[in-house]
Amino acid sequence: MSDPTAPDPIPEDAARTALAKRGERLTTLSFAVSIFGALALAVVYWRGGQPQLEGIFLCLALGGLGVGMIVWARYFMPHGTDVEARHQIESTEEEIDAFREEFERGEHILTRRSLLVRMGTAAVAALGVALIFPIRSLGPRPGKGFKSTPYRKGIRLVTDDGTLIKADDVSVDGVITAFPEGHTDAADASTLLIRPNEPVQARPGRESWTPGNLVAYSKLCTHVGCPVGLYQAGVHLLLCPCHQSTFDVLDGARPIFGPAARSLPQLPIEVDGEGYIVARGDFSGPTGPGFWDRDR
Amino acid sequence: MTTTSPARRQKRDKLLTRRAARWLDARLGGAKYARTALGKVFPDHWSFLLGELALYAFVVLLATGVYLTFFFHPGNQIVTYHGSYAPLHGVQMSEAYRSAVELSFDVRAGLVMRQIHHWAALLFVASIVVHLMRIFFTGAFRRPREVNWMIGVLLLILAIFNGFAGYSLLDDQLSGTGLRIAYSITLSIPLAGTWLASLLFGGEFPGPDIIDRLYVIHILLLPAVIALLIGIHLFLVVRHKHTQFGGMGRTEENVVGEAVWPSFAFKSLGLMMLVAAVLAALGGLAQINPIWLYGPFDPAEVSSASQPDWYMGWLDGSLRLFPPLEIRAFGFEVPAPFFPGALLAGITFGLLFAWPSLEALFTGDRRVHHLLDRPRDRPVRTSLGVATLSFYTVLTLAASNDVIATTFGLSVNAVLLTFRALVIVLPPIAALVTYRLCNELQARDIAGGYVPPDRPRVRWELLRFWRWRAMRRASRAPSTAG
Numbered sequence A: 001m002s003d004p005t006a007p008d009p010i011p012e013d014a015a016r017t018a019l020a021k022r023g024e025r026l027t028t029l030s031f032a033v034s035i036f037g038a039l040a041l042a043v044v045y046w047r048g049g050q051p052q053l054e055g056i057f058l059c060l061a062l063g064g065l066g067v068g069m070i071v072w073a074r075y076f077m078p079h080g081t082d083v084e085a086r087h088q089i090e091s092t093e094e095e096i097d098a099f100r101e102e103f104e105r106g107e108h109i110l111t112r113r114s115l116l117v118r119m120g121t122a123a124v125a126a127l128g129v130a131l132i133f134p135i136r137s138l139g140p141r142p143g144k145g146f147k148s149t150p151y152r153k154g155i156r157l158v159t160d161d162g163t164l165i166k167a168d169d170v171s172v173d174g175v176i177t178a179f180p181e182g183h184t185d186a187a188d189a190s191t192l193l194i195r196p197n198e199p200v201q202a203r204p205g206r207e208s209w210t211p212g213n214l215v216a217y218s219k220l221c222t223h224v225g226c227p228v229g230l231y232q233a234g235v236h237l238l239l240c241p242c243h244q245s246t247f248d249v250l251d252g253a254r255p256i257f258g259p260a261a262r263s264l265p266q267l268p269i270e271v272d273g274e275g276y277i278v279a280r281g282d283f284s285g286p287t288g289p290g291f292w293d294r295d296r
Numbered sequence B: 001m002t003t004t005s006p007a008r009r010q011k012r013d014k015l016l017t018r019r020a021a022r023w024l025d026a027r028l029g030g031a032k033y034a035r036t037a038l039g040k041v042f043p044d045h046w047s048f049l050l051g052e053l054a055l056y057a058f059v060v061l062l063a064t065g066v067y068l069t070f071f072f073h074p075g076n077q078i079v080t081y082h083g084s085y086a087p088l089h090g091v092q093m094s095e096a097y098r099s100a101v102e103l104s105f106d107v108r109a110g111l112v113m114r115q116i117h118h119w120a121a122l123l124f125v126a127s128i129v130v131h132l133m134r135i136f137f138t139g140a141f142r143r144p145r146e147v148n149w150m151i152g153v154l155l156l157i158l159a160i161f162n163g164f165a166g167y168s169l170l171d172d173q174l175s176g177t178g179l180r181i182a183y184s185i186t187l188s189i190p191l192a193g194t195w196l197a198s199l200l201f202g203g204e205f206p207g208p209d210i211i212d213r214l215y216v217i218h219i220l221l222l223p224a225v226i227a228l229l230i231g232i233h234l235f236l237v238v239r240h241k242h243t244q245f246g247g248m249g250r251t252e253e254n255v256v257g258e259a260v261w262p263s264f265a266f267k268s269l270g271l272m273m274l275v276a277a278v279l280a281a282l283g284g285l286a287q288i289n290p291i292w293l294y295g296p297f298d299p300a301e302v303s304s305a306s307q308p309d310w311y312m313g314w315l316d317g318s319l320r321l322f323p324p325l326e327i328r329a330f331g332f333e334v335p336a337p338f339f340p341g342a343l344l345a346g347i348t349f350g351l352l353f354a355w356p357s358l359e360a361l362f363t364g365d366r367r368v369h370h371l372l373d374r375p376r377d378r379p380v381r382t383s384l385g386v387a388t389l390s391f392y393t394v395l396t397l398a399a400s401n402d403v404i405a406t407t408f409g410l411s412v413n414a415v416l417l418t419f420r421a422l423v424i425v426l427p428p429i430a431a432l433v434t435y436r437l438c439n440e441l442q443a444r445d446i447a448g449g450y451v452p453p454d455r456p457r458v459r460w461e462l463l464r465f466w467r468w469r470a471m472r473r474a475s476r477a478p479s480t481a482g
């Protein structure tokens, strides 16, 4: 590590020489560590790679270089305080005036200047508005899709692999995640089928929605839409893992704890002649998180 | 050895680098400018390194990020996994997730690069936040540096966005949940929400295009904007010259410190290497975001206790703490997540942007400042800052309220209520304590013979903004009475 450009300190006394020696040793050592790290990294890589070793050797290669540079600067580079004057950042009045004059050159030649400026501005504005339109291509108009799911009257319920669900498949205290038949990838239609061990208190108008005490709710939390996954059968509560909103299954999935403000929408279901579970229509409201015109 | 002999000088000029430098100078004439640059003086204080830390984390992000783009495919078509990670064999997943898993297990040095990249992102945002705190508490945002403060705040926002976009790309269960929450918060914005969400995601969640779009945003759009803004940020630092603490011959008219060349530049480059070294060690030894354990994203699947990256924690925490409040009227509604999500973020960054103007308004101090404040000499600002920090710290901690509850065997309800109380009570207490502390420290300084700079009076009466017009009229009216 004898670089001809590195300024050598003048050995004024023994202490100074010792210091320089130490600096030299430290710098050399750091760079040696760096070289070792780099070589070892190459070897590790060729032998098939190993994340931990790669990290360690990369650390040595970079760190040795870094320490070496800092030690070098500490021991062998001129130190001391430098002072620099600050200058005013603002331009002076004269400079501003000179600039203005330059900028407004040619203005007096223009007649009807205000009209030209106005038309020019209008043209630029019109172009700006025109450029907004391509943004419209980024997504469809937020219409019905936000408020409805593929559930219709007569659509059967299936599991996520497409198997039809019979009413008997849901045991007491059991939960099954269901989808409308043919739409197992519909993110807004995931449904929880639950058969609590106590009678569900049906909301007015929903008395016939729970055949055999089987109740179907949207699986999407009304807070910010996480899947409500945890059913505590003993207390009939559904728990959202994201922010701990808790819904009462017996009472129309009313939120009783946490940040969710709305009940989970309920799906009207019935059991058809062959014993399959069938939807009688769409959910009682839009599923998932709220938006401003949800109720319109 | 100290005097250069003519022979040696000749030998020097034969060096290739020197010849190249001469060749360039003959064409660009850069030597004189380079000399002024080398002579720039930087004041020395440990806290002035924080911004450099952020810069070097960004360098590491670029280097590792470029490597990752060679292997990652942001596709959403469904494929079956056949790689070397046995537990996922035969599992259906998106192309994006598969390539991320393959990148981790089947590309040599892929995992280490991915983990360095993630750690660097955490460090990037963290050092920006701490740097911002330094600037805030020392008053380095005051005239003439307001514009640079705003650029810094913008950089913070972009860094957070890009971090989020980055870990959302992988399409694992955790990031899918994060995206879902981002979607819902966007959706909750009154009037514009449905349109914004639809345009951003290309339709209803999960949206067919979101991964592709995030990819372009993450690797091209935001990095370019961030790099540009960093350039302007640094240019303005040079233009304004660095701030410094007062005393020891340091005044408003000078900069006292060390010239850039050679010592400072070497130390700074050394620091860059050290930052990279620490990140490399972390990337190799400390596992981060093990997506193969989370599995591919399935919108109907439950993700157990999902913890976002630390810089998103405050938003997650506020979503948890905010009471179930929805405003409904005339068939319209403002959904619950709007207040703790979109509104809080808007207020947070809005206040940050406006702070230099707000402070100038309330103190009436619009003078140029190159000397920094010691935090204790500006007790109002300092205590407001500490209160704000405590607010966001509580929110961040609240993001793991379920983890806290299970770890300590408490009921989630009790933990939630405690956090709700803390988020309201703690900031004012923190402010009071800080205010007291500042005054006491300052009193001790004065007893020790230190003369603190005069403190501008805070015009609290301006808080009554409805009286502004009357106040202005009163101040304009010639005071003949009395």
Ligand code: FES
Residues within 6 Å of the ligand: A221, A222, A223, A224, A225, A226, A240, A241, A242, A243, A244, A245, A258, A259, A260
């Ligand atoms: S998404 Fe269910 S509580 Fe937030």
